[in-house]
Amino acid sequence: MEDSVLLKVNGREFGGWKRVSVTAGLDRQARDFELDITFRWPDRAAIRDMIRPGDSCQILLGRDLVLTGYVDATPIRYDAGQISVGVSGRSATADLVDCAAINEPGQWNARRVEDIVTDLAAPYGVHVCTEVNTGPIVETYQIDQGETVFESVDRLIGMRALLSTDDANGRLVLTGTGRMRAITPLILGQNILSADAPLNWKDRYSLYLVKGQGIGDDSSVHAALSVRAEAHDAAVRRRRVLFRKQSGDADRSSARLEARWEAASRAGQSVKTRYTVQGWRQADGSLWVPNAVVMVEDPVIGLSGEMLIGEVTYSLGDTGCLCHLTVAPTGAWELKPETTQKRGDGPSALTRPGETLLNF
CATH class of the missing domain: 2.30.300.10 (Baseplate protein-like domain - beta roll fold)
Incomplete structure (x- = not known):
């Protein structure tokens, strides 16, 4: 069945x-x-x-x-x-959530992220699956005494803006957002049974300002030492400013990424919506799954376009088989970008300054 x-x-x-x-x-x-x-x-x-x-x-x-x-x-x-x-x-990854990181001596030098994570998970018999490029070699990493395995993993991968989750096989998964695409769209009047959207904007700002200090040289002391970047959320109509001081060796590119991340993450979190649909499967018979990009058309809440499914609950009860899908713009699940390493000005998955995520 x-x-x-x-x-x-x-x-x-x-x-x-x-x-x-x-x-x-x-x-x-x-x-x-x-x-x-x-x-x-x-x-x-x-x-x-x-x-x-x-x-x-x-x-x-x-x-x-x-x-x-x-x-x-x-x-x-x-x-x-x-x-x-x-x-x-x-x-099976629950043991990594609950239990301490016990590796001895608990220090790694010149190792890849996935190798360190594999070592951390090994004492509890949990396998690791890596779905994305984890970046360059980690020069040095050490466990903080008393932290759980996942606390240590998150501290490690937070430097690389990776996500840690699990899969159906009980493996720890290192991944990025939007690794799949949903077959079936969520459309009001067709397959959406109900929706719950708090639409709480108290943590959103019109301007995100990031400042930091870089290492200068004799030829451009002022430009190198004074780092400033900003991002705007045009949907916030009154003036609200959030200031962040960037730690480490800042540069304009990393400051810009941090400002964009603040804007995209907070905007995405503010419009998280939980949809309920009948059944656990999409039109092609496959299950609804998290980390899939789905097309949403909901003029009541104001969502129109591609969203990311961040959570899925399969339920069975008096009303039959239901699937509860928590969706939001991808930025809601983007992790804070690394700010201690020099970055280029290449394309980013985060929102550009002034981009509006809502469609009221």
Whole structure:
């Protein structure tokens, strides 16, 4: 069955779940699930003996694997007439979220980002998948004592504006935004059942100003030492200015990238919208997935054009199979660009000064 939900644990398969929620997204490094089923006494109440916290598991929607990880909890609720049994858990990458980085001596020299991340994840048996170019060799990197694996990973890849997330196989994934394209558009009046958009602009500004200090030379001391860049959000009509002081050896190019990132990220976050559609699959039968670019036409909220799916929740309940999709402009999930390394003035995925993301 295309919309069946199967939990595999200890070589056994469990179906017939009445309530299901599986969530994956760019803002989380371990996807999670909750399953629930209700029986009449005493039918199959012994399921609690078949599935225990700590068991390895897989979740399949139809034939599609969507999660590989471990059972966290097996809650039980009952009354005089029935018993409700639940199972919840997370991706195998949850151990990297929860547990300390324990590598010894915990220092790397002249290594690639993906090599360091692979070493960090190895003690917990988590494999690493790299989908993008991670940039030049890292000259030196050291664990901060007490930090978790993912805290260390994020500190490392934050220098390269990479994203860390997971996949259906329970691997840690190093990636960038918009790696796929959705087949089916989201169109008001066609497949959108409902929408929820806070449209909160309190963190948006009309002007983003970045200043810093560079290393000058005798021929151009003023130009090199005084670095200034700005980006504008034309959708913010009153004067609101945000100032950022750039650390490290600043230059005009890196300051410009940081200003553009502030504008694009804050604008994108302000219009994050959660859409609900019927079913878990697109028109071609493939599942809706995070990190896919989707065309959105919603004149009520004001979104028109390509957006990025940042999070997907597959749910099953009284209203049947639903998919909840959190979308926003790509800038909402762009990471802050590295500012301590010289950059060229090549094209950027971030918003150019003055670009308006909304379509009111």
